[in-house]
Amino acid sequence: MPNDMAELFIDSQNSLGEGPLWHPGRQQLFWFAIHDGELFAASTQGEIEGNWSFGEPAAAAGIIDDNALAVATASGLYRLDLASGAKSLIVSIEENDPLTRTNDSRVGPGGGFWIGTMARSEKTPSGSVYHFRHGKLTRIKSGIYIPNATSFSPDGTIAYFADTPDGLILKCPIDPQTAMPTGDFTLFRDTRGEPGHPDGAVVDSEGYVWNARYGGGSVIRYTPAGEIDRIIEVPVPNTTCPAFGGPDLKTLYITTAHQQMSDADRARFPLSGSVFKIELDIAGQAEIPVAL
Numbered sequence: 001m002p003n004d005m006a007e008l009f010i011d012s013q014n015s016l017g018e019g020p021l022w023h024p025g026r027q028q029l030f031w032f033a034i035h036d037g038e039l040f041a042a043s044t045q046g047e048i049e050g051n052w053s054f055g056e057p058a059a060a061a062g063i064i065d066d067n068a069l070a071v072a073t074a075s076g077l078y079r080l081d082l083a084s085g086a087k088s089l090i091v092s093i094e095e096n097d098p099l100t101r102t103n104d105s106r107v108g109p110g111g112g113f114w115i116g117t118m119a120r121s122e123k124t125p126s127g128s129v130y131h132f133r134h135g136k137l138t139r140i141k142s143g144i145y146i147p148n149a150t151s152f153s154p155d156g157t158i159a160y161f162a163d164t165p166d167g168l169i170l171k172c173p174i175d176p177q178t179a180m181p182t183g184d185f186t187l188f189r190d191t192r193g194e195p196g197h198p199d200g201a202v203v204d205s206e207g208y209v210w211n212a213r214y215g216g217g218s219v220i221r222y223t224p225a226g227e228i229d230r231i232i233e234v235p236v237p238n239t240t241c242p243a244f245g246g247p248d249l250k251t252l253y254i255t256t257a258h259q260q261m262s263d264a265d266r267a268r269f270p271l272s273g274s275v276f277k278i279e280l281d282i283a284g285q286a287e288i289p290v291a292l
Contacts, residue, residue: 111291112179200241244284
């Protein structure tokens with residue numbers, strides 16, 4: 001099948017760029033530099049319009065309204081006032097464990113926020129996935145190395161998930177009113193024969209899963225049945241997460257990383273850690289606000 005190539009959007013070169021989020025009310029793309037504990041916002045023209053620091057690793061966000069985000073950091077979920085930069089704790093998450101941090105997270109149907117955690121060393125299965133909704137935090141999965149690919153079907157009945165090292169993308173049934181699991185995780189796609197490993201993912205308006213391939217320099221689109229439909233190539237190896245954005249939700253933004261790359265590989269792929277984009281003929285889904 002013919003492959004498409006994404007182009008440079010912002011030459012950010014973050015060590016670990018992650019968590020892209022399109023805010024329709026602000027018409028801005030947000031994303032994180034996890035290790036630096038920083039959040040950025042950019043216009044559709046690729047101009048940086050905001051930068052916030054958290055003083056600890058920060059990985060993902062959900063929309064509260066046009067003025068605030070709920071940001072998942074190493075110690076908890078915080079409300080961030082985008083105008084003042086003020087932060088207030090919504091709920092603590094593993095705040096007494098200095099060895100873990102948050103990672104891939106996404107808001108699902110009913111405003112239920114799935115929040116993943118992992119060992120900072122990436123060497124032990126110390127991570128979990130939590131479900132947050134209306135002030136209640138519930139652990140729904142544990143024993144995870146690197147939680148990723150959290151995403152949801154358009155009808156709100158299926159959640160997708162991957163523990164990156166094992167190469168498997170899983171799915172489970174969920175309550176479309178709350179995003180709480182209603183059954184077991186089963187195999188959606190065994191990706192071990194494909195380039196790289198499963199990282200972040202997003203589901204488009206047609207129910208197809210777009211999965212970033214860390215180490216594979218691409219984003220792969222899978223059908224609802226788990227078959228490869230389309231491949232978007234990225235001119236750097238470590239693609240981390242896609243997000244649909246733009247006025248019509250037909251721009252796919254892709255974050256990347258340069259962590260742990262050798263000097264030779266950094267020289268070979270000088271744009272590693274930057275944000276890329278590609279215009280598509282397929283729309284994504286609008287982000288659902290967090291149910292606080």
